[in-house]
Amino acid sequence: xxxxxxxxxxxxxxxxxxxxxxxxxxxxxxxxxxxxxxxxxxxxxxxxxxxxxxxxxxxxxxxxxxxxxxxxxxxxxxxxxxxxxxxxxxxxxxxxxxxxxxxxxxxxxxxxxxxxxxxxxxxxxxxxxxxxxxxxx
Amino acid sequence: xxxxxxxxxxxxxxxxxxxxxxxxxxxxxxxxxxxxxxxxxxxxxxxxxxxxxxxxxxxxxxxxxxxxxxxxxxxxxxxxxxxxxxxxxxxxxxxxxxxxxxxxxxxxxxxxxxxxxxxxxxxxxxxxxxxxxxxxxxxxxxxxxxxxxxxxxxxxxxxxxxxxxxxxxxxxxxxxxxxxxxxxxxxxxxxxxxxxxxxxxxxxxxxxxxxxxxxxxxxxxxxxxxxxxxxxxxxxxxxxxxxxxxxxxxxxxxxxxxxxxxxxxxxxxxxxxxxxxxxxxxxxxxxxxxxxxxxxxxxxxxxxxxxxxxxxxxxxxxxxxxxxxxxxxxxxxxxxxxxxxxxxxxxxxxxxxxxxxxxxxxx
Numbered sequence: 001x002x003x004x005x006x007x008x009x010x011x012x013x014x015x016x017x018x019x020x021x022x023x024x025x026x027x028x029x030x031x032x033x034x035x036x037x038x039x040x041x042x043x044x045x046x047x048x049x050x051x052x053x054x055x056x057x058x059x060x061x062x063x064x065x066x067x068x069x070x071x072x073x074x075x076x077x078x079x080x081x082x083x084x085x086x087x088x089x090x091x092x093x094x095x096x097x098x099x100x101x102x103x104x105x106x107x108x109x110x111x112x113x114x115x116x117x118x119x120x121x122x123x124x125x126x127x128x129x130x131x132x133x134x135x136x137x
Numbered sequence: 138x139x140x141x142x143x144x145x146x147x148x149x150x151x152x153x154x155x156x157x158x159x160x161x162x163x164x165x166x167x168x169x170x171x172x173x174x175x176x177x178x179x180x181x182x183x184x185x186x187x188x189x190x191x192x193x194x195x196x197x198x199x200x201x202x203x204x205x206x207x208x209x210x211x212x213x214x215x216x217x218x219x220x221x222x223x224x225x226x227x228x229x230x231x232x233x234x235x236x237x238x239x240x241x242x243x244x245x246x247x248x249x250x251x252x253x254x255x256x257x258x259x260x261x262x263x264x265x266x267x268x269x270x271x272x273x274x275x276x277x278x279x280x281x282x283x284x285x286x287x288x289x290x291x292x293x294x295x296x297x298x299x300x301x302x303x304x305x306x307x308x309x310x311x312x313x314x315x316x317x318x319x320x321x322x323x324x325x326x327x328x329x330x331x332x333x334x335x336x337x338x339x340x341x342x343x344x345x346x347x348x349x350x351x352x353x354x355x356x357x358x359x360x361x362x363x364x365x366x367x368x369x370x371x372x373x374x375x376x377x378x379x380x381x382x383x384x385x386x387x388x389x390x391x392x393x394x395x396x397x398x399x400x401x402x403x404x405x406x407x408x409x410x411x412x413x414x415x416x417x418x419x420x421x422x423x424x425x426x427x428x429x430x431x432x433x434x435x436x437x438x439x440x441x442x443x444x445x446x447x448x449x450x451x452x453x454x455x456x457x458x459x460x461x462x463x464x465x466x467x468x469x470x471x472x473x474x475x476x477x478x479x480x481x482x483x484x485x486x487x488x489x490x491x492x493x494x495x496x497x498x499x500x
Binding site: 055119 | 316
């Protein structure tokens, strides 16, 4: 938890120095989606999956990853702080952040939290797809 | 000689008389009237002695064929194709406009995917589906729903809105939907009931029948037993249907099952059950225009995307019935669907579940 706190307030200074990863899993309708970003030895790679099938994979911008990691970490802290009582959920999600040896997990329902989950996913995918195109050029 | 002629004349006259009497009897006597003519008007002919082999395994008929599936109204691609196509459009926009921010890119993405032609296709299907579900509820006898119950159900159907961008602000709280393959029903925390359609779905679902089944399934969620319960309503007809679905094994009744909680299949099975009634109407309206193989292709496309779950992928079988149950048990056993496919009713299933179903024994 301390490392998560440090990350939330001290990033992007420490980004790239400690191995980290973000995994966002969510169900939408009958499909399962997964976004994974892994920072290891200053190389940052992301993957998107639909029902275990790879949609896209590639490097993401190391300058923008720390801010993204901070946003995801903030979101986890927020969910843990204010868990929203919810009815049976049609679109559940689970977020896992690993920073060094610490693991932080939060789960919730897509329709709550003002759509923050969807926005996080969109931003993560934008990082991947925009970097992908730059790399290919 | 004359006597012989007389005898022959008399014999001929007798034979003629007997024949006339027989003809008369066959034509007018009730015992000789052909009853099947009347019966056929009420119940169109079904092959009773022989039926095609596929009738024994509708799941295989619909799911064996991989890849794109075509019917006279259009095609259905595998889910992953839609996501890939949407992703390509998204990447192309990013590459062509490096100075744009996320919102500008989404704006262009919506402009390209949710174009007027595609939107109109979905809107037309949605209007038709909504009307058909209303009709389905309205025509239920008083023994199923009383006037007040009908009003309550119809009100929920009518309050449910289809949200289809542009503008992009419509999905401001779910921007990832622009490239997703989903159509889904949602009741927001403030009680608003809505249907949203992902961009990838618009790219791959061109078949009228797939649109009808998909939209009918989602619209049915607005009146599914769990939504009705959350609105503090209760209908005996729903209880009868639920009991029958459980007894037939169309809802898995595991030890930890808690009705309408997570992992319960009731709402999904109900939504499928309603969608099948509406899809049967859609298929029936084309049945005089289509040949048998076209009807089969249209029926296949209705539920084609449900087969995809059966591959080696992570499956949410907890809240959704298994693909074989959905396709074989709920869709393929519906009497109207079977009739359209030229199949008799399955022998092992005594009857298809309805709002009037009576269950036997304990559940």
